[in-house]
Amino acid sequence: MTAIVPEPTSTADRDGLVEMAWDPITRIVGSLGIYTKIDFANREVVECHSTSSIFRGYSLFMKGKDPRDAHFITSRICGICGDNHATCSCYAQNMAYGVKPPHLGEWIVNLGEAAEYMFDHNIFQENLVAVDYCEKMVSETNPGVLAQAENTRCPHEEQHGYRTIADIMRTLNPFTGEFYREALQVSRSTREMFCLMEGRHVHPSTLYPGGVGTVATIELMTDYMSRLMRYVEFMKKVVPMHDDLFDFFYEALPGYEKVGLRRTLLGCWGSFQDPEYCNFSYKDMTDWGRKMFVTPGVVVDGKLVTTDLVDINLGIRIMLGSSYYEDWSDQEMFVKTDPLGNPVDRRHPWNQHTNPHPQKRNLEDKYSWVMSPRWFDGKDNLALDTGGGALARLWSTALAGLVDIGYLESTGHSVKINLPKTALKGPVSLEWKIPEHGSNTLERNRARTYFQAYAAAAALHFAEKALVEIRAGRTKTWESFEVPDEGIGCGFTEAVRGVLSHHMVIRDGKIANYHPYPPTPWNASPRDSYGTPGPYEDAVQGQPIFEENDRDHFKGIDIMRTVRSFDPCLPCGVHMYLGGGKTLEKLHSPTQSVTGE
Template sequence: MERELFIDPITRIEGHLGVKAVVDESTKKIREAWSFGAMFRGFEVFLRGREPPDAIHLTSRVCGVCATAHANASAKANDMALGAVPKPFGVLIRNLAWAALDHIYDNPTHLSILAGPDYSGVIVSKLTPSVYDEAKRTKAEHSDVHGFSSIGDIMDALNPLQGKIYILALQMQKIARQMGVLFYGSHPHPRTLIPGGIGATVTEETLIEYSYRLTKLTAWAKFIATIWEDLANFYNSIGYERQGITYEKPNLISVGTYEDPEAYSSLGESYEEIYKNIDDAGRKRYMKPGLILDGELVTDKLTDMNVGTIELVDTSFYDEWDGLIVEKDPLGNKLVWGIPELMKYHPWNKTTIPHPQAQDWRSKYSWGAIVRFAWKGKIYPIEAGPIARMWAHAVQNGGKVKIELPQTNVLEMPQGTWDKMTLEWNIPKVRASTTIERMRARAFNFALYVEAAWNNLLAALEHAKSGSLETSRPWKKPTFSVGFGFDEAPRGAVRHWMVVENYKIKNYQIHAPTTPNLSPKDRWGYRGPYEASILGVEITEELPSDQWTGLDIVRSIRSFDPCIACAVHMFVGNRRIEKLFTPLATI
């Protein structure tokens, strides 16, 4: 017997995402699956013809969660295309603002408020009561740090609206927002990012205000990392270790993050120079870039990650397009390594042409486009996210990531978080991206971001003491140029591409972390990470099949922290839109 689970919408994510899954009731495993984006917006359409700096502020409106992620990626695309990079202090200030919003703000919010409730006492005790009973009997290994005696106590603390972890997360995200606004001027949409710099006045006092808040969030990072270390170890111990595997041999992309102030500020004064030097600067990012295909690191070059990227629309609600805008990158490499039939799908050439139509599971069924990577004649689906980021960083550092966090005597937090602490993340034993390992990686990634913020803060204070407070350089107005801006959002790699002609945007494309992860099935039969992670998932709910809620499916999907508004974009032309509901106040 088979049972269909249709979950639409999946809640506690950003945007509108649905999943259709077919379950074999005899094995309780998912036999077939489709994931789909159910909304469309038109940023890539209405950016055409505007001046390039406009893109920074318009793309921040792609999403109210990832606003700074898109603004930063767009600022870097502008830096390259307009031939201007910030001065060293400006690089540091961009890094500090970026660390606060989104990285330090978003990851613990997801772990505690969005995905966290999937592991809460109220959910686990209802849907998998034997797991809850076992959790109550299992001692929490790091109770001396976070203060919870058992795994069951952690689960209860994740209960929405009343659990300790949930309530603390609401308080801590407010502090992170305050940190970011010191430099950005507003949240969620930063006002101060400009090509070649940042238009914020920063003094030593500003940095001290930042450090006060960062101290609190450092204690929070220790708290969250040890909680999820204990939760992940518990779930792996009860047989959850292979749930939600994307690919047996991982295909992961991380573009790295936090620019080295000297390397980035000396990239050059033209798009050709900046493009030529971007690989060396990328290698000096605080978190290292890396592309892992079939489980092996194949390149750490940002230009490789640019050249090999394609975006198709075979099973997506878009029309095809013809013609090439760009054939080669500034180094002379043919796009998509010169594969003729694929060159038009490179983001510098890809044209967004929406075509709304009925959903057909055998043909077009999603507003999400198909992101793939071409490497040595083979096409790969790719996965973005904290586990990709940590994995790429780890393989270039002996297979592990060590994180050093300073002493933090924060009265709101358990005393176990006050001491100096060393955390260590290792590539998972299963050597794959799984539901629970994606959650663990996000918690440790949050701690690594805090370490990076301290590193940049101390460097910025040295600049402030010496009086080196200039942040920006003037940008050019080229008749033709290309640019890309690659950075890591909390959810994974965010990548923007821009073609400029006569100081107007000729073409613009956006890949949020969710864009490759949401990708539907392609012409070669490959599935994107969401769909791949659902196939083979075993239903663990201890209920009759007609009462299954799809807990294990949504756990897998939420472990990616989907942001569907970022992944798909809408344009309705001259259509008339009417309100078709009656306000509640009138009922």
């Protein structure tokens, strides 16, 4: 992998701004580009555009398929969170077919999803995001900060074992860092946990509408629990370690809370069904949605405006604006009212048509294959983001105050996570508090660590519930069903990176319309038809620059930290250029020395 970096000489763009682009972004799937204009005189990113060069088209080739194949097909949307898609699709199918899985089947699905959160958050946080804060990277972008880290003792040294903040940075160095390597081993065991529940990762082989095909035994649960308890012990070290690291950046760089800061507009569609209450009926969705172990909600300016999945569903709007598509305003509406009689908007996923219109990228007009999902609050189409998934989940759950299962408690202003005694450490209580700094880069990353612990604590509860069913002889895990000739369904859950919905319309026993909306379209959306920037764009533009390098050696580390804090996807390469018609020279990548890519 080779980076393209500007020559030492530079030419300013109009108004003294410098155009810089990273396309594709490193350490994620290589179809995301970030195009910026930077004011180096005032140390600020003044403009940002988020682009995507890939068209997937699942909504087109799902038409005419057997609805029972939907989860197998849509899991292939992603090679990272395919199981989240399969789960969400099964939820939508359960609604359309009117089937309620057995309790044990749902506990097994929850255990699989909890393992996925633990796996994916761990490998992204420790082996991809943490590279941005490791010794090697900080030495190249902020040597003054590293010098300060060498002389800063860790407040939680006794919990994690690292004496100084610089020691933490060193242990995060790729391939050579002790913690970096330990995290890779942990990700292996969490993936094994998922496979125990759903057969295969990331495309489940035992997950179906109506439940699962997993044969549930005491031995199966013991194999899962042995790995889970090791992970619980790991989290007792990880959470305080990351708290020390992220708190240090606030102290070392006054004003750093403004990096990646945007208005608090968070969406969470809820996760982990409670089979005691969930029947997948749309008419009951308000009630069973609020019983989920991660509470659905929309948080606007710090206030929880709804926890009602019916309201959340009806508020979804798919805008175009800067996307490479033709509008569908004159095309058929598939669903005019929901099962409760509420009107459904033409821009709702049930009524969406996908009309691709390839064209040359123009940052002043059309520049991305990503559409612009928005949430209508009755007045405005809000550009919600997911906070990388974990931030929105914790914030919504904390404010709602609806979760209380011993291991987890939402208080109205925080989430308490109670981890039991493990082989080497006693019981530990953690508390994630609504951040005073708001929704910014560091808090998205911090929340990811806390949600790893949240998922582990939730899995302890699910395992106990599953064992009750098994010991009582209630080992049925799947319920039969029939596919209707006509029907609609919607599934809501949280992919690792945040909100995930699947909307399906059935006609003549086949799929007539199907639209999955994972978190990245919400976060990576371009400017919509009202000119409202998407969350990546909004979070990057206006943020200050703290990197110590001058313009000709600028790496854009804080821009990268901000984009990656949303957890876009997985590794790839990097290209960088400086605008103004300059000749670009291929040099050794500053990122390559850190990532080994």
